[in-house]
Amino acid sequence: MQRSAPRLLPRLLLAPAVTTLFLWMIVPLVMTIYFSLIRYNLMQPGANEFIGLANFEFFLTDPSFITSVINSLQLIGSVIIITVIGGIALALLVNDPFPGRGFVRMLLISPFFVMPTVNALMWKHMMMNPIYGVFAQVAHFFGAEPIDFMADWPLVSIIVMVAWQWLPFACLIFITALASMNREQLEAARMDGANYFQQFRFMYLPHLARSIAVVIMIEMIFLISVFAEIFTTTGGGPGDASTNLAFLIFKQALLNFDAGVASAGALLAVVLANIVAVFLIRMIGKNLD
Amino acid sequence: MAFLQLRNVEKFFGSNRAIKGVDLTIEKGEFIVFVGPSGCGKSTLLRLIAGLETIDSGSLYLDGRDITDLPSSKRDLAMVFQSYALYPHMSVADNMSFALRLAKADPKVIEEKVQHAAKILNLVPYLSRTPRELSGGQRQRVAIGRAIVRSPKVFLFDEPLSNLDAALRGQTRVEIAKLHRDLGATTIYVTHDQVEAMTLADRVVVLRDGLIEQVGTPLELYDKPANQFVAQFIGTPQMNVVPIADLPQLQAAVKGVPSGGFVGLRPENISVKPAGVGQVQGTVELVEALGAETLIYVNAGTKTPLVARQSTRPSVRVGEPVGIEIDAAAAHLFDAQGRVARAAAAAAH
């Protein structure tokens, strides 16, 4: 570094990014905290008196609150389980070379790039529609009654959509991680007499442990905010059967126009996300240098 | 008049005092080698001269000008990096002409200089290739070519041979020596390999822990080391340095050893004799027959075995009891702090 170009230049270069992100972080946060403590209805601006923790109380005592939390947990949990197990299985399947492997990998990643709204409609109408959906036709083929997914199994439907979209993501991560496996270690294990399951348990799994952790945490962070699929298909229903925390907040804000309560809920969601983020950041931080 | 001068130069990395007040004068046309163990600060010193690190205190003069605070781009110095640092997206010709193009020199002149340098370095057939397509040795020559084209005031080399294999290293060393002879340019060369130091340098600067231990011609350093560190750093195999307390038998032959001090003898000043002959007795531990010479490691009760060098084929076997005869006139005496108390009197071998 030249003495003639002191610390000023790097700071100047950093400034735009840091200031914008700082504002992006602080301003909504401060506003949310403020809104959560006042009465604020988007349809009746002006009647904003301080009401303390009343919004929080309202949000937490909403009968849908518990349901939405449980739904969120079910959604996140199921998707994680499906994508991790499925992702590992798929990654192992395409790990060794075979004709067309490159092409297969390209195709596999496709669902992740499909717009969430298209994803939702695709499944709702094409696959799950009880009259002409693909699942219905398969059911008829086997002589069974087709299931009305949206009405009878709304949360499951959402889970299927979201899992379908994130499976390739997990799979891709695991493929990348597997590619960095030490071949010689595997060969040594094979010579030591390990069969496939033993290899899996003692060699593949530990190596994948780190990427599994990353996948779980990244998915946790993004899955808290699942919204578009619910919005476009079930609208949170029937009732609140497929409402998750994010959708509940949205309902309060833009359907009930109660910004105060919505803000209270949002703070809750932020706190939850923070907890997960702390762990993820620590793990990524180790990888920084 | 000194061409390059360092006056009390200091460098801190955080709280670590990496360069501890270095004074050095270099004449025009000299080939100076900075040598020392890893972490001694030789590369740091080079980078301070280059301007890639800032000097925290002290000053640097080049050709009469104070360049202490001048940025690298204005110092008119050329550097050959250990990793060559070629521009991967440019051809060999563009790599070599980059500096001149930046200075907006006349394209005809640039072309001439590039061709000239390419001819000297056997790079003419590769001028349009990119670094990716070259071997390690070729890349290295491009790095050197890049420096030559600029005709800088001083050439700086940062361990240029350490990434080459042994055969190529020897070859390139000879080429660098020839280059210096032909161009006569002032050169500062950093290496941890003392063979390179001994063969290439007009003068050698031995560094340890951010301080200069000794400056002198290679043979000066070999024959008259200023302290134990230099004595053991220069010369392969290492000089035998023994505390006088471990071999009191030597006090008869070597007079004037300070109390608590050490006696230093180069392997060629020790000869292996039949048991019973010589000042010290011991057993043969290892025999290394190198063809042109033989190294014999003798266990004489000291911490490390004594190494003797003879120009004949092995005459003893492992485990055999032998005697050691020393050439007392060639002994170096060091005091308890490792400073030289008396250098060897005789230097002829």
Place this chain on the structure above:
Amino acid sequence: MSRTIESPTAVPQTATARRKQAFDWVGAVRAVAAWVVTLLIIFPILFLAMTAFKTELQAIEVPTHWFFTPTLDNFREVQERSDYLLYAKNSLITSIGSTLLGLAIAAPAAYSMAFFRSKRTRDILMWMLSTKMMPAVGALVPVYALAQRSGLLDTTTGLIIIFTLSNLPIMVWMLYSYFKDIPNEILEAARMDGAGVWGEFRYVLLPLGMGGLASTGLLCLVLAWNEAFWALNLTAANAGTLAALIASYSSPEGLFWAKLSAASLLAIAPIVVFGWFSQKQLVQGMTFGAVK
């Protein structure tokens, strides 16, 4: 047994012949399984693509017709619908706009952190990461209120700003890791060769970092194009992106399968193709470099 190498020609013949007969059953089963599973997984997309070329009548027929004469009518009609073009234009404007804006802000920051590392560099990077981890819904109310007050609701400008802010951390991270891969010594060599800061940037950094800039830009493009949360909430008739358009198709009346499929296909095709080429960047970007 002290037999040395003898009659080398005798052995290889039979060995090669024997090798040809041993068929890799496991490998073959694996290959078939991989293909089958893959096709099953992307089946919905294939089905969507197929439906896009059918007529409306064919599209809702049960059981599905697998064989039919493809028609481009749907695509034509979709494009003729004036608001489709508007929405498509909005998607383009917002994704390209936010990508360029994002690169303009992120690149200098990444450069500064990669080449002028300080004690705080790591902390700053971590902090930038953490801003990405907050659920978007957490900022819904204030952003909506702000957008309303500043008149940016239902405008492409507003969306561009939001998209840029959402993707900024990822972009900084990715560019940082690309810039870090440029050996510092090459920049030092440029410095020794007489290049000032601008020279370093123009002759060395830019050409070498171009690949990283392109990859990062591509990823940002994908993320902005697919962005649904803000697109659904902050837009109405004017600035809606394709994501919003498709969502509006879901109202009970006016469900035209084939056209919907065609519109959807048009909406997702470019990005899916982009995605094929930016797989590696995706892994790096989405995991913030935790998985290499």
